[in-house]
Amino acid sequence: MKNIKTLSKRGQTAFNTQLRVDFDLFFEASEDMYHPTDNPNGKFPLNTAENKQSWHLLKEKMELLSLEKSIPDWVPNYTSCLGHESFRLTMANFLARFLTKGPINPDNLAVSVGASAVIEMTAWLLGDSGDVAVFPTPSYPVYKQDIGNKAGMERYNLITHHEISEIAEKPILKIKQLKKAKKDIVSQGKTFKVLVLTTPDNPTGGMYPIKRLEKMANWCIKNKIHLIVNEIYALSLLNTKHPAIKKDYKKQREFISFGQIMEAKQSPYLHLWYALSKDLGISGFRVGILYSLNDALIKAYDNLNVSHLVSNHTQWLLSEIMADHDFMETYISYNQKALTDAYVFMIEKLRALDIPYVPSRGSLFIWIDCAKFLKKPTQKAETKFWEDLYNKTGVLLTPGEGFGHSKRGLFRIVYPCFNIADLGVAMERFGKYIRGLK
Ligand SMILES: Cc1ncc(COP(=O)(O)O)c(C=O)c1O
Structure with a gap:
């Protein structure tokens, strides 16, 4: 890009420093997001830490407040x-x-x-x-x-x-x-x-x-x-x-x-x-x-x-x-139940596919081990698996690269960013892909 020379040294470093290896694919997938009726062949970006399970509760509360309260x-x-x-x-x-x-x-x-x-x-x-x-x-x-x-x-x-x-x-x-x-x-x-x-x-x-x-x-x-x-x-x-x-x-x-x-x-x-x-x-x-x-x-x-x-x-x-605090108490317990339901759903699917995972106690993630599906325990093979999964199924995980760990083939799934019905479609595609590798 010819304009890079117009930037400071710091600006040039920023130009060349990607925030995340999976961001380009995230935005690509988000533009073609799965929807059961409008876009049934769409993508599942399960790689960015977003929880969409309980937004409707906050949204309703915010809309009400905006109507009822005067801005100080x-x-x-x-x-x-x-x-x-x-x-x-x-x-x-x-x-x-x-x-x-x-x-x-x-x-x-x-x-x-x-x-x-x-x-x-x-x-x-x-x-x-x-x-x-x-x-x-x-x-x-x-x-x-x-x-x-x-x-x-x-x-x-x-x-x-x-x-x-x-x-x-x-x-x-x-x-x-x-x-x-x-x-x-x-x-x-x-x-x-x-x-x-x-x-x-x-x-x-x-x-x-x-x-x-x-x-x-x-x-x-x-x-x-x-x-x-x-x-x-x-x-x-x-x-x-x-x-x-x-x-x-x-x-x-x-x-x-x-x-x-x-x-x-x-x-x-x-x-x-x-x-x-x-x-x-x-x-x-x-x-x-x-x-x-x-x-x-x-x-x-x-x-x-x-x-x-x-x-x-x-x-x-x-x-x-x-x-x-009464509202927040209700929100937090609703949210924890929604997270647990989605987590349990995902764990049952992973168990059926015999994919090892770290039992989670909190957060929005499941850390899974797909090392057995890599041709070799290398970064190249990990990236290939990650890209191939995305290209063939539209399911985008967070790759292990960047988490700084020694083992290759570990991936992060963000599960609360879709509802359970949609997660079911994502996991069906994921399962089909994995069974095809076995
Ligand atoms: C551990 C951790 N810290 C910080 C952040 C960044 O959060 P924020 O969106 O509030 O900047 C994240 C987002 O995923 C995170 O997982």
Whole structure:
């Protein structure tokens, strides 16, 4: 493209840095989306983390509010760069009730346009260019760009296991693995600045037991490393006692937020990320949150966040909804039931096809192992399988590439982005393809 030379060096790097390997196909598939009557031969983009199960409840509530309520006069104005006070207060009450189950001071919150912006801002403020953030793999691919594109931080993939059977019960992360990573990073002349854990996890749906998080927190505080826990899927929990799946879990686990550890330790090295994109299924509204007891971090965030502010109209509308805890309670339990129903449906199909998966406890994903269908355990063979599946069936999965893991042939399925009837069509096509390979 001849105009590339008109860009800065940074602009040229951005031009050449793809956000995700599957984005082009995602947009192609989205333009030819399956519909039972209008487009029965259409595509199934099951690769982008969107939950469409419960939007109708929020939509109805938003439409009603827009009719009934007058827009407050602060909405059209400039307001706090951390997010409007009333929104942060509503958010603090919401998080305290539904997520951390402990007190949250709104002064410890900062709001930006989606988790991506919060991650980018946090990376900028905690790390210098060339500093390293560690992610146990497999881990959300776009973290690399979020911490790297502007802040210049580097992603270190910490491989804690190879086979998915090893993480069937919970994610693996041991202090000795962190020590080894630290040694490795230091030997390269770099600094281990941040450890990022996602729970429930993207892509495995695994949940870190609170005792493990506490151990990690103690180690990080001792080593002056920031521990950030991303709880963006914290309310997208599955009913693991459902009769069709309960035998997949040796132990039933309750989700306990990292916020409880933060409250107990009061450390400037512990932070939590949250967003409304997944649990409320409103990624297009762009609302992400940093919760931190580090006052310097919040002050610096305030000074830098002006280009990442969430529209006041969005803050106001969502405040009205999220302050209604009875509604939110109903929404969350409806959503969890819908997620569980869709998950169970998918698991029964995967079992019938003898495809191994990591039993999920939450999130919007199923992490599956299709290694046995690859001609060779290589990246090339994995990409070929992924493209061939899409070309022949229209079913688009998220490829393992980018999650930073060692095993080839692992794929992520996003299941709540279609209703169960449509998922049935997708899985029929997928099953036919897989049976054809056997
Ligand atoms: C773990 C994780 N963090 C952050 C994001 C980005 O979220 P947002 O759309 O709020 O920027 C995603 C989206 O898939 C995610 O899975």
